[in-house]
Every structure is written in structure tokens, then in C-alpha cells.
Amino acid sequence: MRAPTSRAPQPFLFSTAPRLGLIITRLAGRPKSNLHSSSFRASNILRAFSSPALALTRPSSSSSSKSALPRGFLSRRDICDRKTYSPLLTSQARKVHCERRQFSEYGHSSYQVLKSQISSALYIIPLVVFGAFVFYGSATFNSEQQLVSGDSAGDYSGKEDVVAMEQLPGRPGNLTPEQDEKLRKFWEMFLQVCGVLGDDAAGNDTETASETASRTGTKETEKPKKSRMSLFKKKKDKEKGTTTPTKIAAMESLKENDPEDKWGENKAYLETLATHPPEQIRATIWSMVKHDHPDALLLRFLRARKWDLQRALVMLMSTMNWRCSDAHVDDVIMARGEEFAAVNEKSGDAKSKKLAEDFLAQLRMGKSFCYGADKAGRPICVVRARLHKAGEQSEEGLELFTVYLIETTRFMLRPPVDTACVLFDLTGFSYANMDYTPVKFMIKCFEANYPESLGVVLVHKAPWVFQGIWKIIKGWLDPVVASKVHFTNNLKDLEEFIDAKRIPDDLEGTSGYTYKYKEPVPGENAKMKDIETKEKLLQERELLYEEYESKTLEWINEPDAGKRAVLHAERDAIAKNLREQYWRLDPYLRSRSYYDRVGVIKPDGGVDYYPSPVAPTNGTAAAIAAGETAANDVD
Structure with missing residues (x-):
């Protein structure tokens, strides 16, 4: 008789796989002629699936009697002598099957099924798939963890970190000759869009002097004809009130609905040229610089677009449009x-x-x-x-x-x-x-x-x-x-x-730090109401912009590498002045933040990532922390 029918339900994965193995094992032992005989019926296969699952655990020592076997457990007598499963095995197949299999003293039939190579494969594969599904997440996460090298012990060392950061490519002071040339060309394109270059500038049809020399094989001792670029157009347009940005020939082939344009930057670029005057484009992009080196800002866009000048310019203009028209960042x-x-x-x-x-x-x-x-x-x-x-x-x-x-x-x-x-x-x-x-x-x-x-x-x-x-x-x-x-x-x-x-x-760190917000302090943004001082500082900054642009044009035009290096150093000096001047202007433009109040961002532009927990507690102290108007704020 069959074992009692009451038992805990078996999971589908564990109940199906052994039955598949049992069916294939029996099919493998049946002669081909019998497989096609009328006695081999599909109902026999269905019967195997409807039968209880094979036991997957070793029976205890007390389960030697037939009545103690769990439901679905097949002993040698079940396979060789019982008639319960006779429709699936002929007498000849059963005899061969019994002769080839010797059961251990535990005698459970899952071992017999696994002895067949076909059954073993069908039994293991579902388990492997199940295991892969369960541990998929941790396996994926572990494979994606590309941990940076470095000593995890010891105190934080800023000096070593700075040395490592200085070696990063594509930054100011660490450019290859090809990257330096790209940067010069990118500045030329940017100044054209802003209306800074004159009508006779060679941005559309004429190459820069260095490009001409490299393509025509001009010797270094010979001076190639420089492309004529100046600030004349910008000054003339201010007088006439021109509001149309200069078009660049290289951008004429730009498609508005490019399928590779993930964020719709082409459309934003074209809309920017159509709706914003060049003065506004220039002012918005210069406002993006803040305390950064101007070269560093443009290099971000060049690196992001893999040094493709056209794509980098599109991205820069799209960002400008987003900051000015959509987000109103500043x-x-x-x-x-x-x-x-x-x-x-x-x-x-x-x-x-x-x-x-x-x-x-x-x-x-x-x-x-x-x-x-x-x-x-x-x-x-x-x-x-x-x-x-x-x-x-x-x-x-x-x-x-x-x-x-x-x-x-x-x-x-x-x-x-x-x-x-x-x-x-x-x-x-x-x-x-x-x-x-x-x-x-x-x-x-x-x-x-x-x-x-x-x-x-x-x-x-x-x-x-x-x-x-x-x-x-x-x-x-x-x-x-x-x-x-x-x-x-x-x-x-x-x-x-x-x-x-x-x-x-x-x-789980040991810094002792827990975030706690400090509310705004009355009077911390008093400088923003001083419009007169703000305007004077903005005029001072505008002069620095024009000085930097003028020196950049000289740098772009200069074919001699040695003289270019000198001009580049002069540009860096102006960029330093822009940085220092920004922090005098900052409290007139930017509302104080939590990080100003707790001392992370200093009034002079310094940064203290781990400031003292002591913070301003009244409006006067907060205003001092924000930076009072100093005598050198305005020259």
C-alpha cells in the first residue's frame, strides 16, 4: 500500500525536479521499441507528476520499517516488486534496473535517481537556478564593487591626497598639447557665441595661427599670418544694441531631434541662440564661474563630451539656458x-x-x-x-x-x-x-x-x-x-x-558627528540690501572679465609655444584675482547657508570640513561670520 497521504506540502522546485529525473531515468531504461508502443501512455507521465515528491533527506535509523517511511519515499521493494508503479516500468526494464542499482542501508530512492547522469543533471540544474536567483543581488553587488586602493588605517592626510589629485588628466596645468589646442579652440567658439569677437574674426572660416602652421608645414622661424580676433565687435554691438548671437559654421549641421541627444541639449542650444541676446549668454556663463578658474569650467564640458568641441559647446549653452530660464539658480x-x-x-x-x-x-x-x-x-x-x-x-x-x-x-x-x-x-x-x-x-x-x-x-x-x-x-x-x-x-x-x-x-563611524540643523539668524544677509556696494563690486568684476577675455584672445592667436606659456601664466594670474574678488562679492549675491553658519564655508572662501562645534548664537555674531563690509571690499 501507499504511504499515508498526510504530509507537509513540498515546494514546487523540490517536488518537481526529482520526478523529472525519475521519468527520464525510466525512459532511458526502456527499449526504443517500447517507447513507441501503445502501452506507453502520456497518462503514465502525468501520473508520475501527480505522485508525492521524493524525499530529499536521509531517513532516521528508526525508519527502517515500511510504515515509517514518509509519503513518496520509494524503497527497493517499491521499485522492483510493487505494482503501484508497474505502468511505468516493464518487467524486463525493472529487472535491469534492479540489477544495476544497489541501495545503501538508508535505501531512499533519491540516491537511485541521482546515480543516473541524466537524472542528476536535471536534479541539480533547478537547484543551481534557484540558488542563483536567491544570491543574485549579492553576487551582482560584489562584482560591481571596484574598491579604490589605499591604506584604510591612520589619520586623514590631505598632502598625499593633493598629490594624487594633481595627476588627474584634463585639468588646468595638466593638459596634453592636443587638449590644450582643444581648449583654445573652445574658448574661441565660446567668445564668438557671446559676441565678443569681431566680424573679421577667423572663427567661421579661418583657422587659428597654430592650426595653420601645423597643416601647411610652416617652420617655427616663420611667422604665419594670425587670424584677426579682437574685442571690437563686442564694444560695437553694445553701442548699437545688437541682440543676435554670432553663428558658428561648424554648428550649422546640428539636428534638433537627434536620437542620441539624451537630454534634448540640441534643442536647448538652438532655443538659447534664438531667445537670448549674446550679452545675456555671456553674463550667465561668467556667473557660473564664481570662484572657479574659467579654464576649469570649460574643461568640465570638454571632458564630459570627450573633447568634441561641437557637443561641448551645445552642452555649455544648454546648461546656461537651464540655469537662466528654467531653474533660476543664481x-x-x-x-x-x-x-x-x-x-x-x-x-x-x-x-x-x-x-x-x-x-x-x-x-x-x-x-x-x-x-x-x-x-x-x-x-x-x-x-x-x-x-x-x-x-x-x-x-x-x-x-x-x-x-x-x-x-x-x-x-x-x-x-x-x-x-x-x-x-x-x-x-x-x-x-x-x-x-x-x-x-x-x-x-x-x-x-x-x-x-x-x-x-x-x-x-x-x-x-x-x-x-x-x-x-x-x-x-x-x-x-x-x-x-x-x-x-x-x-x-x-x-x-x-x-x-x-x-x-x-x-x-558606525567614530567622528562623534551627528547632523543638527541650525536655523537662519536674523541679519545674516544684511549685505544683500547694500545695492550701491554690490554694483561697484560687479563693475570691478566686469573689468576682470574683459581683461581675461583680452588675454585669452592673445593666447589663442599666439603661434609661438614659449610666448603662449607666458600668456597662459598671465591668464592664471587674472583667474586668481577673479577668485579673490568673488569672495568679496559673495555676501552681496548669495544668501548665507547652514554651512556658513556652522563655519564650514569661511567668509574669505576658506573651507573647514570639521569646524568647531561652537557656532554663532545671535544675529551680530552671525553677521560677522557672514563677513562684514571691509575697507578693501571696494577700491
């Missing part, structure tokens, strides 16, 4: 800042109040904040995904907070460090925290509007549920950006990138 987001939101939170209209509440709520909870630097000297931005709930903040509020934090982090970059470390803390993450809309916006920001700003992205303690989410997000990322993503599972993994003494306490 004139709204950074000018209003946290104090403006604090006022609107209490007395604004319904829409303004909601936006202010959403913006400040994210700052107060510390959904994302900057603290410290990694081993490469890059400022660290921590994103605590568990604090985000889809729908809690409006889309506009999320975008405002994202741009504000990215722009603020820019002030923490100091050459040669020009990228940041973003750490996504997925501790306690669940599907309730997932929101694809802000993720897409963040990806667009870094890929389209803040090129070459990401140094490394750390995804810490990603749970199993994140596997499918990462598969989707990775498909949206540019391969270069995706290659910067690393997965860390514990403190030891994090220490490959960040010294343990610099890791916040809630990430």
Missing part, C-alpha cells in the same frame, strides 16, 4: 536661500508657504547633508534615503533642495579637488522610500548641468529589495557615471574610501 535659489524660506514659511501665500515648508523640512531632518571629506579630499554629501517618503514634499520642493545643495557643495571644492563624493545611506530602506522622479532629476543634474562633478558614488547597505531598483536606475545612467558607483556593506568597506574617524556616528 537670481532665485541661491539669492533667496534659507532665510527667505524661513520668512515665507510663516507669512507667505499658500504656494510660497508650501514650497518653503518642503524646502526647510528636508534641511531640518537632514535628508541630505555635507560632512567631511573622503581620502581623496572630496567633500562628502550624505543622502539618507530612509528619510524620504514619496509624496511628502512637492516635486518643486525636491528639485529646489537638490539644486541648492549641489550649488552649496560647489563652494567646498578647492583645487585640485574638483569633484564630490556622494554617499547614499540605504540603512532601513524599503519600497516606501523609493521615488523615481527625484532620482531622474538628480541624474539629469549631474549628467547634463553639472558635468564632471561626481568623483565617486557610494551605495551603503543596500537591502535585497534594492536589486531590482538598481537594475532600473543603472539603465538610466551614462556608462561613465555608472562606473563611479560602488557598493559598501559595512564599516570596513566604507573605510576603503573614508577614514573611520571621519565617518558620522549613524554610519
Whole structure:
């Protein structure tokens, strides 16, 4: 008789595989003539699948009796003598089967099935597939972890980090001759679009002197005819009020609906030329420079577009259009800042109040904040995904907070460090925290509007549920950006990138730091009301812009390498003046942030990633921290 029918249900995977093995084993032992006989019926195969699953565990010593065997357990008597399964085995096949198989003292039939090579394969393959499915996430994460080399022990050493950063290619002072030539040509194209170059400039039809010399084989002792570029057009256009940007012949073939244009940059480029006067284009792009070296800004776009001049110019103009027309980065987001939101939170209209509440709520909870630097000297931005709930903040509020934090982090970059470390803390993450809309916006920001700003992205303690989410997000990322993503599972993994003494306490570090927001202080933005001083500083800065442009034109035209080096040094000196002058202008343009109040960003542009916990506690102290008007603010 069959074993009792009451038993725990078997999982499908474990109940099906042995039956497949049993069927194939029996088919393998049956003569081919019998396979086609009428006695071999499909119902016999179905019967095997409807039978109980084979036992997969060794029976205990007390289960030697037939009644103690679990349901579905087949002993030698079951296979060779019982008639229960006789429809599947002929007497001859059963005899051969019994002669070829010798059971162990435990005698369970799963061993007999596995002795057949065919059955063994069919039994193991489903288990392998199941195991691969279960451990897919950790296997994928481990394969994608490309941990940087470095000593994880010892104190943070800024000197060693600076040496490593200086060796990064494609930065000011570390360009190949080909890259230097690309930069010169890119400046020429940029100045043409801004209306700086004269009508007789050779940007459209005439090559630069160095290009002419290289193509015609002109000797170094001979002086090739220089292309005529000057500031004459810019001054003449100001007098006449010209509002049409100069068109570049190399850009005439640009297609608005290019399928390879991921972010619609071609369309934005054409719209920018059609709707913005050259003076506005120039002013907006110069405002993007802030405290950076102008060359460093343009090189970001060249590196992002693999030194393709046309694509780099399209990207630069698209970014300019986004900052000026869409996001209003400088004139709204950074000018209003946290104090403006604090006022609107209490007395604004319904829409303004909601936006202010959403913006400040994210700052107060510390959904994302900057603290410290990694081993490469890059400022660290921590994103605590568990604090985000889809729908809690409006889309506009999320975008405002994202741009504000990215722009603020820019002030923490100091050459040669020009990228940041973003750490996504997925501790306690669940599907309730997932929101694809802000993720897409963040990806667009870094890929389209803040090129070459990401140094490394750390995804810490990603749970199993994140596997499918990462598969989707990775498909949206540019391969270069995706290659910067690393997965860390514990403190030891994090220490490959960040010294343990610099890791916040809630990430199991020993820094002693816990984020706590400090509210805006009344009077901290008093300088922004001093319009007279602001205008004088802006005029001073405009003169520096024109001086830099003039020296750049000389640098572009100069065919002699030695003289070009001298001009390049003069440009660097002007860039240094621009940097120093910006920090005198900064408190008149930018609202103070949390990082100004706690002392991370200094009034003179210095940065202290680990400031003293003592912070200004009243309006007077906060105003001093923001920087009072000094005698040298205005010459």
C-alpha cells in the first residue's frame, strides 16, 4: 500500500525536479521499441507528476520499517516488486534496473535517481537556478564593487591626497598639447557665441595661427599670418544694441531631434541662440564661474563630451539656458536661500508657504547633508534615503533642495579637488522610500548641468529589495557615471574610501558627528540690501572679465609655444584675482547657508570640513561670520 497521504506540502522546485529525473531515468531504461508502443501512455507521465515528491533527506535509523517511511519515499521493494508503479516500468526494464542499482542501508530512492547522469543533471540544474536567483543581488553587488586602493588605517592626510589629485588628466596645468589646442579652440567658439569677437574674426572660416602652421608645414622661424580676433565687435554691438548671437559654421549641421541627444541639449542650444541676446549668454556663463578658474569650467564640458568641441559647446549653452530660464539658480535659489524660506514659511501665500515648508523640512531632518571629506579630499554629501517618503514634499520642493545643495557643495571644492563624493545611506530602506522622479532629476543634474562633478558614488547597505531598483536606475545612467558607483556593506568597506574617524556616528563611524540643523539668524544677509556696494563690486568684476577675455584672445592667436606659456601664466594670474574678488562679492549675491553658519564655508572662501562645534548664537555674531563690509571690499 501507499504511504499515508498526510504530509507537509513540498515546494514546487523540490517536488518537481526529482520526478523529472525519475521519468527520464525510466525512459532511458526502456527499449526504443517500447517507447513507441501503445502501452506507453502520456497518462503514465502525468501520473508520475501527480505522485508525492521524493524525499530529499536521509531517513532516521528508526525508519527502517515500511510504515515509517514518509509519503513518496520509494524503497527497493517499491521499485522492483510493487505494482503501484508497474505502468511505468516493464518487467524486463525493472529487472535491469534492479540489477544495476544497489541501495545503501538508508535505501531512499533519491540516491537511485541521482546515480543516473541524466537524472542528476536535471536534479541539480533547478537547484543551481534557484540558488542563483536567491544570491543574485549579492553576487551582482560584489562584482560591481571596484574598491579604490589605499591604506584604510591612520589619520586623514590631505598632502598625499593633493598629490594624487594633481595627476588627474584634463585639468588646468595638466593638459596634453592636443587638449590644450582643444581648449583654445573652445574658448574661441565660446567668445564668438557671446559676441565678443569681431566680424573679421577667423572663427567661421579661418583657422587659428597654430592650426595653420601645423597643416601647411610652416617652420617655427616663420611667422604665419594670425587670424584677426579682437574685442571690437563686442564694444560695437553694445553701442548699437545688437541682440543676435554670432553663428558658428561648424554648428550649422546640428539636428534638433537627434536620437542620441539624451537630454534634448540640441534643442536647448538652438532655443538659447534664438531667445537670448549674446550679452545675456555671456553674463550667465561668467556667473557660473564664481570662484572657479574659467579654464576649469570649460574643461568640465570638454571632458564630459570627450573633447568634441561641437557637443561641448551645445552642452555649455544648454546648461546656461537651464540655469537662466528654467531653474533660476543664481537670481532665485541661491539669492533667496534659507532665510527667505524661513520668512515665507510663516507669512507667505499658500504656494510660497508650501514650497518653503518642503524646502526647510528636508534641511531640518537632514535628508541630505555635507560632512567631511573622503581620502581623496572630496567633500562628502550624505543622502539618507530612509528619510524620504514619496509624496511628502512637492516635486518643486525636491528639485529646489537638490539644486541648492549641489550649488552649496560647489563652494567646498578647492583645487585640485574638483569633484564630490556622494554617499547614499540605504540603512532601513524599503519600497516606501523609493521615488523615481527625484532620482531622474538628480541624474539629469549631474549628467547634463553639472558635468564632471561626481568623483565617486557610494551605495551603503543596500537591502535585497534594492536589486531590482538598481537594475532600473543603472539603465538610466551614462556608462561613465555608472562606473563611479560602488557598493559598501559595512564599516570596513566604507573605510576603503573614508577614514573611520571621519565617518558620522549613524554610519558606525567614530567622528562623534551627528547632523543638527541650525536655523537662519536674523541679519545674516544684511549685505544683500547694500545695492550701491554690490554694483561697484560687479563693475570691478566686469573689468576682470574683459581683461581675461583680452588675454585669452592673445593666447589663442599666439603661434609661438614659449610666448603662449607666458600668456597662459598671465591668464592664471587674472583667474586668481577673479577668485579673490568673488569672495568679496559673495555676501552681496548669495544668501548665507547652514554651512556658513556652522563655519564650514569661511567668509574669505576658506573651507573647514570639521569646524568647531561652537557656532554663532545671535544675529551680530552671525553677521560677522557672514563677513562684514571691509575697507578693501571696494577700491
